[in-house]
Amino acid sequence: MTAIHLENLVKRFGAFTALKTMDLEIRDGEFMALLGPSGCGKSTTMNMIAGMESPSKGRILFDGRDMNGVAMGRRGVGFVFQNYAIFTHMNVYDNLAYGLRVRGLPEREVDGRVRKIADFLQLTPLLKQPSAKLSVNILQRLAIGRSAIVEPAIFLLDEPLSNVDAAFRAVMRTELKHLQRQFRQTMVYVTHDQLEAMTMADRIAVMDHGVLQQVGTPLEVYNDPVNLFVAGFIGSPGMNLLKGSLADSDRGLVVDLGELGRTAPLPPQLAAAARSNAGRDVVYGFRPERVSLSETGEGMPMPVTFIERIGARTIAHLGTGEQRVKAVFDNDVAAESASTVAVAIEPASVRLFDAATGVAIREA
Amino acid sequence: MMNRSVSFEIFRYAAILLALAITLVPTLWMASMAFKPIAEWSAAGADLTWWPKNPTLDNFRFIFGTSTSDLIVALDRTAGKPILSSLLSAVFGTLVAMSCGTAAAYGLSRFGSGQNLPLALIQLRLFPPMAVMIPVMIMWAFLGLVDSWWGLALIYGIVTLPFAFWLMKTFFDDMPREIEDAALVEGCSRTRVFMKITLPMMRPALASSALFVFILNWSDYLIALLLTTREWVTIPVYMASLSSSMTGQLYGAKAALGLIAAVPPVVMGIAIQRHLVRGLTFGALKQ
Numbered sequence: 001m002t003a004i005h006l007e008n009l010v011k012r013f014g015a016f017t018a019l020k021t022m023d024l025e026i027r028d029g030e031f032m033a034l035l036g037p038s039g040c041g042k043s044t045t046m047n048m049i050a051g052m053e054s055p056s057k058g059r060i061l062f063d064g065r066d067m068n069g070v071a072m073g074r075r076g077v078g079f080v081f082q083n084y085a086i087f088t089h090m091n092v093y094d095n096l097a098y099g100l101r102v103r104g105l106p107e108r109e110v111d112g113r114v115r116k117i118a119d120f121l122q123l124t125p126l127l128k129q130p131s132a133k134l135s136v137n138i139l140q141r142l143a144i145g146r147s148a149i150v151e152p153a154i155f156l157l158d159e160p161l162s163n164v165d166a167a168f169r170a171v172m173r174t175e176l177k178h179l180q181r182q183f184r185q186t187m188v189y190v191t192h193d194q195l196e197a198m199t200m201a202d203r204i205a206v207m208d209h210g211v212l213q214q215v216g217t218p219l220e221v222y223n224d225p226v227n228l229f230v231a232g233f234i235g236s237p238g239m240n241l242l243k244g245s246l247a248d249s250d251r252g253l254v255v256d257l258g259e260l261g262r263t264a265p266l267p268p269q270l271a272a273a274a275r276s277n278a279g280r281d282v283v284y285g286f287r288p289e290r291v292s293l294s295e296t297g298e299g300m301p302m303p304v305t306f307i308e309r310i311g312a313r314t315i316a317h318l319g320t321g322e323q324r325v326k327a328v329f330d331n332d333v334a335a336e337s338a339s340t341v342a343v344a345i346e347p348a349s350v351r352l353f354d355a356a357t358g359v360a361i362r363e364a
Numbered sequence: 365m366m367n368r369s370v371s372f373e374i375f376r377y378a379a380i381l382l383a384l385a386i387t388l389v390p391t392l393w394m395a396s397m398a399f400k401p402i403a404e405w406s407a408a409g410a411d412l413t414w415w416p417k418n419p420t421l422d423n424f425r426f427i428f429g430t431s432t433s434d435l436i437v438a439l440d441r442t443a444g445k446p447i448l449s450s451l452l453s454a455v456f457g458t459l460v461a462m463s464c465g466t467a468a469a470y471g472l473s474r475f476g477s478g479q480n481l482p483l484a485l486i487q488l489r490l491f492p493p494m495a496v497m498i499p500v501m502i503m504w505a506f507l508g509l510v511d512s513w514w515g516l517a518l519i520y521g522i523v524t525l526p527f528a529f530w531l532m533k534t535f536f537d538d539m540p541r542e543i544e545d546a547a548l549v550e551g552c553s554r555t556r557v558f559m560k561i562t563l564p565m566m567r568p569a570l571a572s573s574a575l576f577v578f579i580l581n582w583s584d585y586l587i588a589l590l591l592t593t594r595e596w597v598t599i600p601v602y603m604a605s606l607s608s609s610m611t612g613q614l615y616g617a618k619a620a621l622g623l624i625a626a627v628p629p630v631v632m633g634i635a636i637q638r639h640l641v642r643g644l645t646f647g648a649l650k651q
Contacts (some may be wrong), residue, residue: 052545073551085542089564099550318525 001151002062002076004049010057011044011210015136018044020210021058021295028063031187033201035194039232041210042190045157049188050079062154075154078147078185082159084139086146092159093122095131095142095209099150120179137168148179157300161196171288173199186201192233197220206230224351228358231285231351237315237326240291242284243355255284260323261300269349269363274352281355286310288315290349291327293335299344306337317345397619398423405616423620427606443621445595446602451628453516453588454581455596460521461577462570465528470558471535474544482533485526493523497590504591511593519591520581528577533571536562568639575636579629599625 004026011019026032034042047053049060051072060067067075078099087095093114100110118124120143126134131142140160145314147155157176161169177200180187191197197204198218206213206221214226225231230237244255244263253274254263263284266274274282293316301317302325314332318325318341327343335341350352352361368437397405400416400423472482499518501510509515543565547557563570585600592601603621606614 046399052549072545072549073553075549077548077549081542081546083540083542085540085546087543087561089566098547102547102550102552102556127478145548170480285371313602 001284003064004188005061005064006045006049006058006152007061009043009045009055009060010059011041011048011053012056018210019048020214024212024215026186026188026203029112029186030183030201031177031189031200033189033191033197033204033232034207035191035197035204035208036213037192039209040207042207043158046158046188046190046208049154050077050156054196062105070270076152077154077156078150078152079162080147080155080157082162084143086134086139086142088130088133091128091130092118092134092142093127096123096127096149098146103150103246113149114353117145120275121145121175125238134341137164140164140168140172141184144176144179148183151183151185153185153189155180155183157187157189159191160189161191162190162193169196171246172336177199198234206233208233224360224362225285226360227286228283228353231353231360235287237288238288239285239351240325241353242325243284244284246280246282246333254267256280257284257300257323260302263300263350264345264347266350266352270350270352273361277352277354277361279356283355285354286345286349287352288326288328290346292313292344292346293324293327293329293333294342294344297342299342301340302343303340304335304337305333307333316341373537394619394622397616398623400556400616402616405619407496420616423616425623426614427617427621433453441602442600443599443624444596447624449513449516449592449596450582450598450625452513453520454513454578454628455598456517457520457524457581458574458578460517461524461528461581462532462574464521464579465573466527466532466566466570468525469529469532469536470562472539473533482530485529488526493586497587500587501590510591511595513596516588516591516596519587520584522585523584524577524580526578528573531573531576532566532569535566535573539565568636571636575629576633582625582629 004024006022006024009019010017010025016277022041022045023033029232029250036042044053048055051067051070054068062075087098091099096114096117097110097119105113114127115124115248118127120145123138123141123145126138139299140163142167144157144160161172162174164172174195178191180269187297188199189196201218203215203217204221205215208229214221214230216224221230222234225234225239228241232241242257242260244257247256247262249262249265254265255263255270257263265271301321305317305319305324308315308317309332312330314329316327316329316333316335318327325343353359354361396414397414397417399421401418401420402422404413404416404418405491427443429444476482504510504515504519507515509518537561544557544561547561552560581602584598585604588601589604592598599621603618603625603627606617606621607646
C-alpha cells in the first residue's frame with residue numbers, strides 16, 4: 001500500500017551501464033510487471049527498489065519518501081527470489097515464521113499467522129518437514145509465503161515462476177493475483193515471460209538494454225507498441241515487421257514491400273500521420289492474428305514456406321527473403337507448403353514504424 | 365562388446381583391489397602387530413604371521429608404563445602425556461585456524477575485492493617449512509612458548525589457517541547471496557544473519573574443513589619436534605623415541621601407539637560422515 005516513484009534512476013557497474021535514466025511511477029496497490037529479455041536491467045531496477053543495490057544516480061521514493069540510505073530491512077518490502085533462497089537448515093514452519101520472529105512478535109501471534117498463511121498456500125501438511133528436500137513447486141510457495149506473512153506494503157518478485165513446471169505456473173499465476181487482491185500490496189513483478197506479465201499485471205513496463213521502452217496496460221503495449229522492440233517482443237509470435245517504403249497509389253498511400261509487392265491502402269488517419277513523418281522508409285507491422293487468407297485472390301500474394309499445425313492453432317510461415325510473415329489461424333487452413341496464397345491484413349491492425357528510428361508513427 | 369565390458373570390469377576391480385591392498389595391508393599389519401608379543405614382532409622371532417598367535421595387550425601396557433613386558437627397557441615417560449599434548453594442540457590449533465579462517469573467508473568472500481590477499485595466504489604454504497621453523501623457534505623461545513601445548517596450538521593455528529581460509533572461502537563463494545539477502549530484507553542485522561543463517565547452513569562445510577585441518581595438525585611431526593623438548597612432546601615425536609639400544613625399534617609399542625593415534629580422526633570422520641556424504645544443499649536451488 002505504497003506508491004513507488006523512480007526518478008532519473010541510473011545504475012552503473014564499472015564501465016557498464018545496467019540502467020539508463022529510468023523514470024517510473026508505480027501506483028499504490030498496483031501490480032506492475034517489469035518485462036524484458038535477460039540483461040535488460042529489470043532485476044537491477046528491482047534490487048535497487050529493495051535496497052540491495054544503491055543507485056548510481058537518481059532517487060527512489062516510497063510515498064514521496066526518499067529511500068536513499070535506508071537499509072533494506074527498514075524499507076518494508078517483501079522479496080521473493082528467483083532461486084527461492086529458502087533457509088534449508090530450518091523446517092517449513094520456521095521458514096515461514098522467520099520474518100515475524102525477527103520483528104520480535106510474540107510466539108502465539110507468530111503461530112497464528114504461520115497457520116493462516118500455510119493454509120492459504122496449502123502448506124499446512126508440510127509445516128514440520130525439513131525444507132531441504134521439498135519439490136520446486138513447494139519451495140516456490142514457501143518462498144512466497146515467507147515474504148507475504150509479514151504483509152509488506154511492497155511485494156517484489158524476481159522471476160518467481162521461471163523454474164516451476166508449466167502446469168503449476170498456470171496455477172500460481174492465478175494464486176499470485178488472488179494473493180495481491182487480498183493483501184492489496186503494491187506488487188513489482190520481474191519476468192521475461194510475457195504471458196505472466198500480460199495475465200497478471202495491471203501495467204507492464206517493457207525494458208530493453210537498460211532502457212525503459214514503454215509503460216502501459218497489457219492491451220496498450222500489445223496493441224500500440226511505441227517502437228519496433230516492443231512490437232517484436234510482445235506477442236507470441238511477435239508482430240510481423242516488414243521493411244518497406246511509402247508510395248502513392250491511385251487508391252491512397254500504400255507501403256511498397258519490395259519483393260512482396262504493395263500493401264492495401266493505409267487507413268486515412270495512419271496515412272496522414274505517415275505523410276507528416278520525415279522519413280519515407282518505414283516498417284510495416286501487423287499482428288499474426290490479424291491476417292486472413294483471401295478466398296477471392298484479392299490481397300498480397302505470398303509464397304508459403306511451411307505450415308505448423310499445433311492443435312488449437314495453425315501457424316503459417318509466409319514470405320520470401322528477408323520479408324517473412326507469420327500468420328496465426330484458429331482453425332486449420334487450406335494452404336500447403338510451396339503454394340502461393342493471397343493474404344489480407346486487417347487494415348485497422350496495421351502499425352507503421354519509422355525505419356530509421358524504430359519509433360511508431362502514430363496518428364496525431 | 366559384451367566381452368569387452370566384462371574384461372573392463374575385471375580390470376577395474378583388479379585395480380581397485382590393488383589400490384586397497386597397497387593402502388590397507390600395512391595398516392592392518394600395524395593393527396595386528398599392536399597385539400603381538402615381542403617374540404612375534406621382533407626379527408628374532410623370525411616367524412611372521414598375520415594373526416597374533418598369542419594376542420596380548422603388553423604393547424599398550426608397555427607404553428602406558430604399567431609393564432615393561434619382556435623388554436629389558438623402562439621408558440622414561442609414558443604415552444599418556446604425549447596423547448594429551450597431541451589432543452590439546454591439535455584441537456586448539458584447529459579452533460584457532462577455523463575461527464580466524466572462517467571469519468576472514470566470509471569477509472573476503474562477501475566484501476573483499478581483488479585476489480591479492482587470498483593468493484598471498486596460499487603462498488605461505490609454498491615456503492619450505494624448514495626455512496621458517498628456525499625463526500619461529502627463536503620467536504617462540506622469546507615468547508616463552510617452547511615446550512607447551514598452547515605454543516604448539518598457536519603455531520598449528522597459524523600454519524593451517526590458509527587451508528581453513530581457502531576451504532571456507534570456496535564454500536562461502538558457492539553460497540548464494542540471496543539467502544542472506546532474504547534474511548536482511550526481513551530486517552535481520554548482518555551479525556544475526558551470519559550467526560543464525562550463514563553459519564548454520566555452513567555446518568557441513570565447517571565440519572569437513574575442521575576435520576581436514578585437524579588431521580593436518582594431528583599428524584605434524586616437524587613442528588612438534590622443534591618446538592617441544594620434554595614436557596609436551598606429541599604422539600609422533602614420542603613415537604620416534606620408542607626404541608632401545610638393545611632391541612632397536614620397538615615395533616610393537618609403535619604399532620600400539622599408531623593404532624591409538626588413528627582413533628581421533630576416524631571417530632571424527634564417522635561423526636561428521638553424514639555431513640560429508642550429504643554435501644552442501646544450499647537453499648535448495650535450481651542453477
